[in-house]
Amino acid sequence: MKILIAMSGGVDSAMSAKMLKEQGHEIVGCYMKLHKKPGYHEKNIEKVEKVCDFLGIKMHILDLEEKFNKYVYSPFIDTYKEGKTPNPCALCNKFIKFGELLKFAKSIGCQKLATGHYVQIENGLIKTARDPNKDQSYFIAQVPKEVLADMIFPLGDKMKSDIKEMAKNLPDFKEFGEQAESSEICFVDTTYIDILNRHYDTNLPGDVVDASGKIIGRHSGYMHYTIGKRRGFEVFSAHEPHFVLSIDATKNQIVVGTKSELEKSEVLVKELNMFVNESEFECEVKVRYRSIPLQAHVVIDDDIAKISLKQSAYGVASGQLAVFYRGDFVIGSGFIV
Structure with missing residues (x-):
């Protein structure tokens, strides 16, 4: 052959x-x-x-x-x-x-x-x-x-x-x-920010807000942060760790909260690539490459999958891939909304 x-x-x-x-x-x-x-x-x-x-x-x-x-x-x-x-x-x-x-x-x-x-x-x-x-x-x-x-x-x-x-x-x-192992992302030498800085000014200070929209701190530019990050921003008078919950690019704001607020039990996924012809099923889901597969119930409607997790996940980020497993087999995937 x-x-x-x-x-x-x-x-x-x-x-x-x-x-x-x-x-x-x-x-x-x-x-x-x-x-x-x-x-x-x-x-x-x-x-x-x-x-x-x-x-x-x-x-x-x-x-x-x-x-x-x-x-x-x-x-x-x-x-x-x-x-x-x-x-x-x-x-x-x-x-x-x-x-x-x-x-x-x-x-x-x-x-x-x-x-x-x-x-x-x-x-x-x-x-x-x-x-x-x-x-x-x-x-x-x-x-x-x-x-x-x-x-x-x-x-x-x-x-x-x-x-x-x-x-x-x-x-x-x-x-x-x-020889040493190669980098996961071939075109990134150090950090992704170095790549972004070739195209944008990523150092744009803005407001840190809580889930209600109240301004509680300052950050150095929203592109420096990803969901779940807990450092690199200021929260006024914080007495416990705060994590990035979401990012509002149009307002140059990051929304932060406690670890419990980072939990998600429902996730929406688009751009589906399915290997089984099922619109509703039980499976395990990985929401990041290194995450532990979580038991879930999935319902697909109009090319959008609604994932109901039986155990909450932390750090679920829009743009990342959610992959559906049944045992050792991949039965589908899609990008988190």
């Missing part, structure tokens, strides 16, 4: 390519240029070239910066401007890796696209990875169901520690096993 593999210069994609080649497949490597971060691509392309040379496979460099700006980078900037919290990795997987890259794979005659994601596909559904600490099912939950048949994830049933150890014991792959 002819397979295109997305290669980043990291150990996961390098070892995935090696495994597929050893299984007898015809492998083609591809590195994607998605942004112009100085010095980023040169070192990664050099690493990918090394792997392709070791394995004796052809390598492509695909410039997808224009599409990345449209589908990932610009929404990232705009979402923060709206006072919400974006999820660029989910958008990148949907539109770029399993969208534009898959189109390229088909255009050069590949039957499948492989990546180094830690996730599994079983019975046409996304299944969590064997390694719970590296599971990336959350981040690919927006990928359309029909695309899954074209995907291969060689590491889904592997442990990350084993993959790194295997690489360290192979002379040609040793450097990949020993």
Whole structure:
């Protein structure tokens, strides 16, 4: 089988390519240029070239910066401007890796696209990875169901520690096993504020208000805050910790309150991507990547899902992805309103 593999210069994609080649497949490597971060691509392309040379496979460099700006980078900037919290990795997987890259794979005659994601596909559904600490099912939950048949994830049933150890014991792959883990958001060097400052003046002092709208303090600019944050703003005469409950971008205000006020038992979700044809169901829901799955009842009406949590969640942020699970399987997802 002819397979295109997305290669980043990291150990996961390098070892995935090696495994597929050893299984007898015809492998083609591809590195994607998605942004112009100085010095980023040169070192990664050099690493990918090394792997392709070791394995004796052809390598492509695909410039997808224009599409990345449209589908990932610009929404990232705009979402923060709206006072919400974006999820660029989910958008990148949907539109770029399993969208534009898959189109390229088909255009050069590949039957499948492989990546180094830690996730599994079983019975046409996304299944969590064997390694719970590296599971990336959350981040690919927006990928359309029909695309899954074209995907291969060689590491889904592997442990990350084993993959790194295997690489360290192979002379040609040793450097990949020993290198540090890459950042989750590829175009962010330090913090997201550094990115926003290229486009906006984020230092716009404004009022801190309570849930009733009463002014109780000051902040340094609403884009510096995300839901659940408890530092970096002033609350006059506060005697207990206060957390960001919501953000009003139009008024340059942040609404704060006590931890109990941060609790949410109902969540609305839009832009649904469902893998089951059900309008009402029980499931577990993750409202953030690292959050614990919570038992929930979900009702879908007019492409909006109303999630009733059986245990309250903290720090539920507009713009983040809510992913519905049934056991180990993803049954749908959508963005929090």
